[in-house]
Amino acid sequence: xxxxxxxxxxxxxxxxxxxxxxxKLVTRGVDRSVAQRFTLQILVALFSEDIGLLEQYLVAGLxxxxxSPSDSYDLLGSLFDAMNTPGKTAGGRFKGxxxxxxxxxxxxARIELYDDELNQLKQAAKSDWSKVRPEIFGTLFEHxxxxxxxxxxxxHFTHPVDIMKIVGPTIVEPWRELIEDARSIKRLLxxxxxxxxxxxxxxxxxxxxxxxxxxxEMKRLEARIFERIAELTTRKGEVxxxxxxxxxxxxxxxxxxxxxxxxxxxxxxxxxxxxxxx
Numbered sequence: 001x002x003x004x005x006x007x008x009x010x011x012x013x014x015x016x017x018x019x020x021x022x023x024k025l026v027t028r029g030v031d032r033s034v035a036q037r038f039t040l041q042i043l044v045a046l047f048s049e050d051i052g053l054l055e056q057y058l059v060a061g062l063x064x065x066x067x068s069p070s071d072s073y074d075l076l077g078s079l080f081d082a083m084n085t086p087g088k089t090a091g092g093r094f095k096g097x098x099x100x101x102x103x104x105x106x107x108x109a110r111i112e113l114y115d116d117e118l119n120q121l122k123q124a125a126k127s128d129w130s131k132v133r134p135e136i137f138g139t140l141f142e143h144x145x146x147x148x149x150x151x152x153x154x155x156h157f158t159h160p161v162d163i164m165k166i167v168g169p170t171i172v173e174p175w176r177e178l179i180e181d182a183r184s185i186k187r188l189l190x191x192x193x194x195x196x197x198x199x200x201x202x203x204x205x206x207x208x209x210x211x212x213x214x215x216x217e218m219k220r221l222e223a224r225i226f227e228r229i230a231e232l233t234t235r236k237g238e239v240x241x242x243x244x245x246x247x248x249x250x251x252x253x254x255x256x257x258x259x260x261x262x263x264x265x266x267x268x269x270x271x272x273x274x275x276x277x278x
Contacts, residue, residue: 205253
């Protein structure tokens with residue numbers, strides 16, 4: 001059944017909008033690397049707006065205020081500048097915007113948007129980006145790669161169900177067996193330590209779909225370890241609140257496509273937020 005809050009539909013539509021905007025920019029002569037950087041920066045801004053890292057409706061309001069190409073160059077470019085400035089912006093239109101570290105905004109992208117490009121972004125902004133599933137960003141990656149290049153390198157979106165055919169037998173099942181067979185808190189703590197040292201490599205990572213699924217499943221395994229520790233605890237309050245230590249730093253990706261690498265970084269950044277919430 002497809003319900004009104006179907007996450008995949010929301011994500012695919014939003015990703016398609018961004019991909020369409022990106023392709024329009026490249027078609028009319030905007031440098032591909034600049035167009036890619038702009039697309040990734042607006043993607044993170046839209047997500048941040050809906051999860052509380054930016055003021056609600058800030059990005060949507062900026063898009064509505066863009067009445068000419070120069071407006072988008074100034075307004076969106078200034079937002080990216082604010083997101084790249086250490087500390088919180090003290091005043092003005094972007095008062096309270098915090099510093100987004102990590103390199104994505106190191107070179108804020110400024111582009112004059114035409115009406116049809118701006119409209120794609122306005123429609124994308126209507127989606128609830130807090131419900132976005134990062135694995136669908138493969139749609140954005142696939143649609144932003146030239147068709148000839150896509151065929152040559154096999155750059156195609158891999159559905160989560162297919163990814164789980166690998167992640168399940170190689171990561172989830174072996175670890176879950178160890179966790180369920182553990183008979184002491186000491187053994188579970190050993191497993192938790194081993195889990196934080198476990199690394200995953202995708203040698204053709206694309207937009208990071210495989211890495212995201214692996215990360216999500218390992219966070220769930222970690223949560224199950226905490227549940228098992230609680231089950232084996234005989235006295236209430238004996239086990240203190242445990243902190244999760246599986247991090248995105250345990251996941252590695254290689255790709256020859258620069259956009260794929262940058263999008264994989266964004267995918268893992270968003271995955272971290274969603275995993276923490278879960």
